[in-house]
Amino acid sequence: xxxxxxxxxxxxxxxxxxxxxxxxxxxxxxxxxxxxxxxxxxxxxxxxxxxxxxxxxxxxxxxxxxxxxxxxxxxxxxxxxxxxxxxxxxxxxxxxxxxxxxxxxxxxxxxxxxxxxxxxxxxxxxxxxxxxxxxxxxxxxxxxxxxxxxxxxxxxxxxxxxxxxxxxxxxxxxxxxxxxxxxxxxxxxxxxxxxxxxxxxxxxxxxxxxxxxxxxxxxxxxxxxxxxxxxxxxxxxxxxxxxxx
Amino acid sequence: xxxxxxxxxxxxxxxxxxxxxxxxxxxxxxxxxxxxxxxxxxxxxxxxxxxxxxxxxxxxxxxxxxxxxxxxxxxxxxxxxxxxxxxxxxxxxxxxxxxxxxxxxxxxxxxxxxxxxxxxxxxxxxxxxxxxxxxxxxxxxxxxxxxxxxxxxxxxxxxxxxxxxxxxxxxxxxxxxxxxxxxxxxxxxxxxxxxxxxxxxxxxxxxxxxxxxxxxxxxxxxxxxxxxxxxxxxxxxxxxxxxxxxxxxxxxxxxxxxxxxxxxxxxxxxxxxxxxxxxxxxxxxxxxxxxxxxxxxxxxxxxxxxxxxxxxxxxxxxxxxxxxxxxxxxxxxxxxxxxxxxxxxxxxxxxxxxxxxxxxxxxxxxxxxxxxxxxxxxxxxxxxxxxxxxxxxx
Numbered sequence: 094x095x096x097x098x099x100x101x102x103x104x105x106x107x108x109x110x111x112x113x114x115x116x117x118x119x120x121x122x123x124x125x126x127x128x129x130x131x132x133x134x135x136x137x138x139x140x141x142x143x144x145x146x147x148x149x150x151x152x153x154x155x156x157x158x159x160x161x162x163x164x165x166x167x168x169x170x171x172x173x174x175x176x177x178x179x180x181x182x183x184x185x186x187x188x189x190x191x192x193x194x195x196x197x198x199x200x201x202x203x204x205x206x207x208x209x210x211x212x213x214x215x216x217x218x219x220x221x222x223x224x225x226x227x228x229x230x231x232x233x234x235x236x237x238x239x240x241x242x243x244x245x246x247x248x249x250x251x252x253x254x255x256x257x258x259x260x261x262x263x264x265x266x267x268x269x270x271x272x273x274x275x276x277x278x279x280x281x282x283x284x285x286x287x288x289x290x291x292x293x294x295x296x297x298x299x300x301x302x303x304x305x306x307x308x309x310x311x312x313x314x315x316x317x318x319x320x321x322x323x324x325x326x327x328x329x330x331x332x333x334x335x336x337x338x
Numbered sequence: 339x340x341x342x343x344x345x346x347x348x349x350x351x352x353x354x355x356x357x358x359x360x361x362x363x364x365x366x367x368x369x370x371x372x373x374x375x376x377x378x379x380x381x382x383x384x385x386x387x388x389x390x391x392x393x394x395x396x397x398x399x400x401x402x403x404x405x406x407x408x409x410x411x412x413x414x415x416x417x418x419x420x421x422x423x424x425x426x427x428x429x430x431x432x433x434x435x436x437x438x439x440x441x442x443x444x445x446x447x448x449x450x451x452x453x454x455x456x457x458x459x460x461x462x463x464x465x466x467x468x469x470x471x472x473x474x475x476x477x478x479x480x481x482x483x484x485x486x487x488x489x490x491x492x493x494x495x496x497x498x499x500x501x502x503x504x505x506x507x508x509x510x511x512x513x514x515x516x517x518x519x520x521x522x523x524x525x526x527x528x529x530x531x532x533x534x535x536x537x538x539x540x541x542x543x544x545x546x547x548x549x550x551x552x553x554x555x556x557x558x559x560x561x562x563x564x565x566x567x568x569x570x571x572x573x574x575x576x577x578x579x580x581x582x583x584x585x586x587x588x589x590x591x592x593x594x595x596x597x598x599x600x601x602x603x604x605x606x607x608x609x610x611x612x613x614x615x616x617x618x619x620x621x622x623x624x625x626x627x628x629x630x631x632x633x634x635x636x637x638x639x640x641x642x643x644x645x646x647x648x649x650x651x652x653x654x655x656x657x658x659x660x661x662x663x664x665x666x667x668x669x670x671x672x673x674x675x676x677x678x679x680x681x682x683x684x685x686x687x688x689x690x691x692x693x694x695x696x697x698x699x700x701x702x703x704x705x706x707x708x709x710x711x712x713x714x715x716x717x718x719x720x721x722x723x724x725x726x727x728x729x730x731x732x
Contacts, residue, residue, distance in 0.1 A: 157386075165391075165394075166391045166394055168391055168581035168582070170581070178592050180594075185594055259558055260558070261581050263391070264386075264390070265387055265388045268554065304561045305565055309562055310550065
């Protein structure tokens with residue numbers, strides 16, 4: 094949401110090109126995210142996990158109210174230089190959508206490579222498993238935490254900036270995806286990148302196929318019934334790590 | 339440690355609540371001590387959340403009217419000069435919140451009139467407004483709000499069933515008889531569809547697809563539209579807030595839909611235009627309510643100009659209707675010789691309509707019917723060759 098607003102403000106107020114605006118937005122939201130880590134989540138590191146979540150919801154409400162204060166409650170429109178319509182065979186699609194798909198895949202691959210192949214990525218994974226353990230083997234946990242939050246903020250900015258031309262920019266736009274994102278994470282298993290990808294596909298496909306072949310009015314029910322079924326058999330999510338905790 | 343934290347989590351909101359309650363009761367000003375007396379009007383509507391934009395536009399109309407009236411030295415009732423004040427509370431579009439807000443407004447500020455721009459909130463307030471004696475100034479074209487026999491409800495905009503005839507006739511004649519219906523999933527949208535579809539079929543049309551779109555959950559309308567367009571409709575029935583509705587129309591065009599749109603009265607053609615690239619080209623063949631800026635009532639140009647100056651954008655009908663309503667209520671209070679008794683004021687609304695100065699007539703409202711609905715000619719507009727033209731309805 095914040096990412097979309099910053100991209101939009103860059104484009105409208107300063108007349109910067111869409112792509113450059115997105116890059117600026119990634120940095121700004123990344124920095125905001127790091128600040129939040131320092132101010133909110135770092136002091137809570139010793140607290141039970143539920144308090145992180147409460148804090149996250151608090152931040153969500155705060156940012157939403159802040160956006161309404163700064164930019165107003167109105168629907169804003171983000172234009173994109175890529176809104177040509179392309180028809181391939183019987184398939185009609187806009188260029189913006191193709192860009193979204195390609196960027197999403199690229200970013201996913203880059204993220205996965207970063208987590209698996211770099212030292213920094215390995216540190217993040219180590220810290221996610223056990224903060225004290227990571228600290229013991231010489232990982233600077235503060236630095237890693239900040240980098241993690243920067244990446245998370247940056248990814249959020251990319252996502253918001255790319256999808257807003259399809260929809261609209263308004264303070265409550267995050268609600269559209271937040272529940273779905275949560276479902277996807279649970280479905281795929283906490284902390285697993287392939288799980289998140291697969292979870293996303295499962296949810297997306299059931300919604301679309303359910304809407305087409307059964308009824309659009311029931312698509313949420315179909316998706317959530319599937320969620321219940323999957324969780325009945327795999328309570329940890331599809332790709333949950335075998336970890337004892 | 340954990341307990342202490344938990345306790346503080348609980349305590350902080352409680353303290354905040356207490357502070358809020360104190361702040362608002364301290365700010366109570368139904369009648370200030372000096373020479374000028376103040377009449378407080380109430381408002382409960384969505385000021386945060388997905389419908390915040392809509393709520394704010396309605397509130398702006400009220401605020402503009404109040405500013406003007408107070409700027410001109412207030413108004414005189416029974417030899418005493420009064421000024422106006424608005425007390426606005428956020429209900430996030432929720433009926434239960436609207437009811438709670440109304441209780442608060444009546445108890446704390448003794449508001450004789452409470453504005454609310456959504457049918458759910460209006461109905462929730464109708465449960466007790468007669469006992470608590472306040473007028474509900476309801477901004478909703480839902481006919482049900484004035485069919486309950488509530489003696490203190492005013493329905494400001496025209497009821498939507500007045501649109502069925504001209505919308506059906508025009509679209510069927512210009513595009514054909516196959517209709518796909520994808521209104522918004524709200525109660526209001528469903529009621530609209532339930533009124534339109536039988537009418538369409540009675541007029542000899544065929545409903546080829548029926549579903550709905552949830553603007554608070556759906557990020558992308560391609561799936562819904564692909565399914566709707568599968569059955570080759572000539573006309574799409576869409577509606578909801580202007581901006582997402584415009585996106586829906588735009589995506590329908592992207593998918594190659596060449597027919598017409600019937601647009602629910604909640605969405606406004608001029609606001610939709612801004613979303614789809616500041617041109618009516620994409621909306622060719624749409625039929626909907628006449629946008630305020632294209633209306634030609636005596637008070638419209640003046641209001642549009644003032645609004646543009648103040649907010650730097652075009653006003654919609656929400657602002658216009660609320661603006662004119664405040665003036666009507668002021669005239670009604672003058673005619674009633676009373677600023678507190680809701681029943682007296684309500685009984686003189688017709689006088690208020692008759693006495694309304696011409697330059698304030700942003701809309702020309704002829705009369706109030708026995709159920710409390712404002713009666714006026716329904717204005718319908720269609721997009722032809724990229725321009726808004728008026729369609730005359732019988």
